[in-house]
Amino acid sequence: MFATAEQRLRAKDICRALGIGTTANDTESLRAKLKRLVARGVLTENQPALVALAPTPAGPADATVA
Template identity: 50%
Template sequence: MNLPTLLDLIAEREATARQAADRLREQITTLTTELTRVEGELADLKTTRTTLRALAAAEFTADDPTIASAPYQQILEVLTTAPTGMRAKGICLALGVEPSPKHVEGARAKLKRMVTRQVLTEDEPGVFTLAPKRT
């Protein structure tokens, strides 16, 4: 092979590599734009979640200052994030409290109090969910 032929082959490879690099840069630009959009959406959703939780907590506690206390707020937080209703023992576990009978009964008493104040519902015996008008 002579030198001009080798140089032509190198030039062809260089052109091919340049085209590939240009395509990749375009893809990077497109992906960066899409990533920025999705990250913005995630930030908006996080803000929305925080706002809704604050509004829900204010609504739950506006009528009764007792429910504003930390244990009740912790229970509300667990039930807000739960996909379905929970039992007192499950709430104890979610709060990191030992599920001994003493603690489970204390949690159940708080849950029943919240049902009486229409913050929670107990559609099925022992299974507590947020009241529908408050979700």
């Protein structure tokens, strides 16, 4: 989902895309999981509540290797 997203995503948008509930309990639970992924360096959060896939040290996944 993050690989195809062109912009940063909110927890509620991710809940909708995954087909899970969008109640406050659902979004807060997902938000906590997203925060853990940010802490581990998998995701980035430059603005509050907006997450995106963190760049890999090797570069984008679709880059060609010469």
